Amino acid sequence: MSATSARLPRFRYGILSGALLALLSTPLAFAAPPSLSVQAQSWVEVEPDQATLTARLWENTPTVSSLEDTDSQALGEARERLESRASELMEAIEALGIERRAITAGSLNVYPDYVPAPRSENGDQETMQRTRLERPFSVELADIDQLPEVLNALIGVGVNALDGVQFDLQDRDVATDEALVKALEKARRKADLMASTMDVELGHIQRVEETQSPIFQPRMMAMRAESDAAVSSAQSDYNPGTIRIDAGVNVEWTLKGPDAPDHQDRDVAAQE
Secondary structure: OOHHHHHHHHHHHHHHHHHHHHHHOOHHHHOOOOEEEEEEEEEEEEOOOEEEEEEEEEEEOOOEEOOOOOOHHHHHHHHHHHHHHHHHHHHHHHOOOOOHHHEEEOOOEEEEEEEEOOOOOOOOOOEEEEEEEEEEEEEEEOOHHHHHHHHHHHHHOOOOEEEEEEEEOOOHHHHHHHHHHHHHHHHHHHHHHHHHHOOOEEEEEEEEEEEEEEEOOOEEEOOOOOOHHHHHHHHHOOOOOOEEEEEEEEEEEEEEOOOOOOOHHHOEEEOO
């Protein structure tokens, strides 16, 4: 092997080492551009435009000793009374112009109901029982202005319990999109304010992410009542209020300008 060929590998290694050294000695040429990261939260409040009312009807068999079995005839009679009242309830609601498909009649529930008997002269108290037959109902209202009329109809058929009203939106996407847009607009305003204060300009957007997806929760209004007087009082002062939807975002921009930070370690971040 000649001396020239022996020196050739070392010469190639020397070129490679020199190139690597030059690359490591110029880190600023490959440094990430300075950036500005902004977090923003916003929300919208909207009035609900639909409601779902839930109620229950029930019938009880005569009270007997807990040691006795409920008479099958008594059960049959209680069920007939319940079904008759349920039909009356459906007809009363349909008479208001509400379609039958908006009315949900739950399945029949049968369970024992234990009640204390009056105390005897010696202070003993026997536990009595009866059987309760119950059916839940729910009514979906596309027009919440019909709620007072539906409540009056339920009162008219002697509903046993009003469990509450859930206010909702027919188009949730529109409201959640609005909350997200407001959060993004707020992030942009904050970024513009910070950039102008630091005498720099915003560059292109590097990253956009949600820190909080729009949260939608239907508003509940309790209207539990088990007497005509209580129901009348509850339905006279109902107020649907508003539904709040929150959203949050994190947006990052590059910075440009004579006074922009010249190293990624000096990036600016804002959070609210």
